[in-house]
Structure formats: structure tokens, C-alpha cells
Amino acid sequence: MGSFSLSLQKIIFLSLLVPVMAQAREFEEIKIPDTFKCGDKTVPLQAAALRTFTWLKIRVYVVALYSEHKFSGMDDPKIGIRPACYELTFLRDVDNEDTDKAWEAQFNDSSQFPYTDLAKHVQFLKDKYGAIKGERKHVFALLPNGISEIWENGNKRGEIKGEEFQKNFLSIWYGKKPPSDKVKEGLIKGF
Numbered sequence: 782m783g784s785f786s787l788s789l790q791k792i793i794f795l796s797l798l799v800p801v802m803a804q805a806r807e808f809e810e811i812k813i814p815d816t817f818k819c820g821d822k823t824v825p826l827q828a829a830a831l832r833t834f835t836w837l838k839i840r841v842y843v844v845a846l847y848s849e850h851k852f853s854g855m856d857d858p859k860i861g862i863r864p865a866c867y868e869l870t871f872l873r874d875v876d877n878e879d880t881d882k883a884w885e886a887q888f889n890d891s892s893q894f895p896y897t898d899l900a901k902h903v904q905f906l907k908d909k910y911g912a913i914k915g916e917r918k919h920v921f922a923l924l925p926n927g928i929s930e931i932w933e934n935g936n937k938r939g940e941i942k943g944e945e946f947q948k949n950f951l952s953i954w955y956g957k958k959p960p961s962d963k964v965k966e967g968l969i970k971g972f
Contacts, residue, residue, distance in 0.1 A: 806972070809843050811870050817847035819866035820924040827851045830967025832960050842871045844954075844964065851971045854955050855893065867954070869919040877912040884910075887960060893952040896945040906931070909938045923947045 805812040808829040816823050829845040846852075848865035875883075888903045909931060910919070920932040927944040930937060959965035 808845070809840070809872075811843045811872075813843070813845045813868075817845075817866055817868065819847050819864040819922050820930075822864055824848050824864060824866065826972065828968045828971035830964040832964050840872045841875070842869045844869050844968065846968055846971075851969065852951075852955055853969055855952055857955075860951055860955065863923055863925045865923045867921045867923075869921075871913050871917045871919075873913075874915070875913040880910055880913060881907045887953050888949065890958045891953040891956050892949040893956050894945060894948045896943075896949075898943070899945070899949060902941050902946050905939065905941065909933075921950060923950065 804815050806815060806826065806829075807813070809831045813826060813829055815826050817826065824847045827846045827848055828851060829843055831843055832841045833839060834841050845868045846865065847868070849862055850859040852860045854860075884903055884906050888899065892899060910933070918932075918934055920930075922930040922932065924930060927942055927947060929941045929946055929950065931939050931941070953959065954968050955965060
């Protein structure tokens, strides 16, 4: 009877662990939590996509969307619901020059809502990041009242105030010229 009780206790204990271990999904060999604390709210994972570069399909980063809803594009009324967090997990090193070029190109090519401080905000991003060495996670937390927090490896790097930046940031992913059609499709399709 004693060994049966012990086995039953082990079974109960292990069954309690299963939900905890199942709280992350694997996407492109990256473990992505099913929920994320975005601002002061915990929100579910909605989608993830892989950014590749050139015809060689060099893997650059995985982007994950955490929000109450998936977004189907810039015309989707749900795209304005906050909070929404985008976590980018870089899969390769990128030098400072290429990082700067990527920020400039993406905002120049994709931004659909020009505003006076856009160049200043892009420069802020370039100044905060620089070269990417080793696995780095960047989080862009789009919060209510137009506050966008920028995080790197769990440390807040700064914030940008204004709905204009948020709209332009979203147009990078869901607008006319995303980093790639596969990234846009992955973020729209979801899990």
C-alpha cells in the first residue's frame, strides 16, 4: 500500500507539471511562451513568423505577436487595441551598419503615416541598438495612450511617445512593404 501511495503521489505531481511545461510553443527552434506580460496586462500569443534574408534564406529573427487579437492588416479595426507586444529573437549576429540600414530601410519603405518626428524616432532606435551579438530579444510594447516601450533582453532601453510611431511601426508588419511577404503572412495567419 505504501508504494502504491507513493506512485499515486508521483502521478499527481507529474500531472500538475504537464500544464506548466506545455506553456511554450516551439517555432523555428525558438521556445515562445503562450502568454506575455505586455505593459500591465498578460496577453496571449497570437502569431509568429521567421524573417529570412536573400535567396539563401539566411535566418535573421523570429517575431512573435502578443495581443488580445490577431490583426488582418492596417485596415483591421482591432489593430488599434492595446496592449500589443512584438518580441524579436535574433538568430544571428548583425553588425551596427546593417542594423542601422535595416531600421532606415524598413521605416523608409514601409511607413504609411509620415509625421514630423519619424526621422528622430528612427535615429533613437539606431542609437539604442547597434550591433547584435549572440541571442538577443527585443520587445516593442505598444501601450495605451501612445506609449511605446522598447526593451532588450529584459532591460528597458527607452520609450517613444505618440500614436504616430505606433501606426508606423505596425505598418512595417502589416502595410504595403513588410520585411517579407512571409513575415506579414505569418503574423496575419497566426497559430
